Amino acid sequence: MLDFAIFAVTFVIILVGAVLYLYPSSRRASGVPGLYPTDEKDGNLQDIVNKGSLHEFLVGLHQEFGSVASFWFGGRPVVSLGSVNHLQQHINPNHTTDSFETMLKSLLGYQSGMGGGANESVMRKKLYESAISNSLKNNFSTILQVVEELVGKWSSFPEAQHIPLCSHMLGLALKTVTQLGLGERFRDDAKVISFRKNHDAIWSEVGKGYMDGSLEKSSSRKAHYETALSEMESMLLSVAKERKAQRKQSVFVDALLQSSLTERQIMEDCMVFTLAGCVITANLCIWAVHFLSTSEEAQDNLYQELQDVLGSDPVSLDKIPHLRYCQQVLNETVRTAKLTPVAARLQEVEGKVDQHVIPKETLVIYALGVVLQDADTWSAPYRFDPARFEEDSARKSFCLLGFSGNQTCPELRFAYTVATVLVSTLVRRLKLHQLQGQVAEVRSELVSSPKEETWITVSRRS
Template identity: 70%
Template sequence: MLDFVIFAVTFVVILVGAVLYLPAVSIQCLLFYRDGNLQDIVNKGSLHEFLVGLHEQFGSVASFWFGRRPVVSLGSVDQLRQHINPNRTTDSFETMLKSLLGYQSGTGMAVTEALMRKKVYEGAINKTLDKNFPLLLKLVEELVGKWESYPESQHTPICAHLLGLAMKAVTQMAMGARFADDAEVIRFRKNHEAIWSEIGKGFLDGSLEKSYSRKACYASALAEMESVLKSVIKENSGRGSNQLTFMDSLLQAKLSERQIMEESMVFTLAGCVITANLCIWAVHFLSVSETVQEKLHQELTDVLGDEPVSLDKIPQLRYCQQVLSETVRAAKLTPIAARLQEVEGKVDGHVIPKETLVIYALGVVLQDADTWTLPYRFDPDRFTDESVMKSFSLLGFSGNQACPELRFAYTVAAVLLSALVQKLRLHRVEGQVVESRYELVTRPKDDTWITVRQSKMI
């Protein structure tokens, strides 16, 4: 996330041509020194972990320094509620990712164009799920069938398997049958990993700028992926197909080739990572909670019987939705978001000048004991409380405010959990310690292992 911060601050300086400042009396902050807090962030291991300490020391509204320029961080539901309400014209996650890729984000467009692009993008994702649901179900059932064939003693690496599922689902649903070829998916995955690894780390610690070879590798991967996307656009343009993909929907909306390429890049990059890690963390948490598995199995039996899940049945799986919401919260799936302050504003009386970069410390908020009872416990039942669900929706993790990629991921994960829990029992591997790596999207530091056996739940 620091990569976006550095880019955004630099962008603002170039655009506005002025040094940003916060009145010293407005917001408590770390003392300034020449290099700001970059080394502190690196020492903590991630921007999220730095923000945890920052808010513990200075409270829910604080600022810190990049060079000579401050950034404001908001670390509680109340402060986010005050700030988010007038700043909903663009999606903060999409804005960050487009900025990192050097694409035009909503903050660089006219309001009308930004809203139009957002509507087209979200509509394309919804159509993709609707028209390609049988394909998604097929991919999930293939994976579950493979797991069913494993002996009970076999350790299954869920990160590798579920990243593969996400890659296949996103590429085929976004770009079509060309990516039914494993060689195309492998090529995509290679470039995806080269790009995403630098977005998650290389910008964060400044090491990318210091390494010519890594910069060249990153630029090459980005150029190759853009080239692939453009070639698929040309293949699909003007050609009828029984499959309506994400890219087809953008073509129907009459976007330019450049716009389609950028939107497809964002969806395939973010869609793969968010979907994979939501599935990974959900399976992990189920494997350590027999009670949650039993409750989910009972709901699946009540709603689906022995039938596979369908798109119209997913909204009826209320407990499954609670499991996924609690997974997002407990894993701190997207721990940070950010916006540029469009107009001068106030949070709890603290002045935030126009064009200030404001970070939403979502990972801090999701573990805040004032908002969540026993925040470090995995407890899907907490989402039966309407006030809890409202707080969660406010943060952009459900309902209309959820980022489109997360809504896509919820659907894929619901299909996966339905198929898995109908047929299998999931068990953690004894002695395994699962640690988190906090980047744009939180993932396990190492692959996570489970064992499976045939379900005998009643």
């Protein structure tokens, strides 16, 4: 099984900036078919910009050159893999780092722990994953409460009222991530609103300015970003000091405080979890509810499973593994929406895929969005069909891509838990309806989201 983070790095700079910063030398990926650089300095950067996203660029690249193809980031050759078979062949011995975390931290200017060696990286990775798992166990009732508040609000709406999914799901994600990550101070809605202001400012600017130089050219935007980052860091440091003095041991930051991590490292890990956790949770919930609203059959199947497994009881952490159809719905949501369309690894030792040699220090992209809708791997790839995951072959491919099993990143596991509580509560009480004529187009960014606000209506189950 390939060991890589499933978080997508669709903004080209996250790949360019981090790799160029961390690995200043490379050699040509000889023998791999692909594009010549269109600009001596920028490589194929303008081609990517013209396509609108790295994912859309990769779709065209693999259509033209096949499932192993190359292009250029600046003066760097890059190899992209666009099939399950070739991803399976690509073995990278680096089992200690998370590609998304490394790139995000480099763009934020975080360096602590990045050169501490394999043992430190493994320790920190295990601590991070354990902190999220323990927070879910200790605070599952908080997720139930936040979801119940949302479903109760929806239940009170007139049946014709249009409900904005993006807005409501982001609110749900912000409340669950902040409370389970940082503690009860975020039961105060004013604190959540303040957090959201800085979160949005940071997330919207990370990497953007490197692509076209716009952030550096705009002193007002740069100042706004730097102020938001500084305020967020100060808040996280304040929360850590407060929790340490209280000696509590229930949320994500508490577990970090029990370790040997420095104050700075704790703040950085809290930043990564809260930034990425909010976005991946919100968008998984948006797409899951949207796709359920388009399929009465999927809603009925899920409702029947919930009745069989839960009866009249609320969903519980120990019952979630028994909700197999719910898991299929979420898996198919990730696949159909291409929730995380790109991942990347540096080739640390010379490797080979088919007859193609991949030299050391070549950047290798996993074109997950291409593979997730490959007709050779998935029948009717553009159709939302949770039943496809009844097949062993579909589950095996999904696991190989890093979306399930032991290699699933902890933020996605967190998101799956929140989404399971949400859809199980919603479907038992309400029917979800798609608005006629509405098409939810995908924006393939760091995490795929709808290009515009997505609306549904609901009606009460009889």
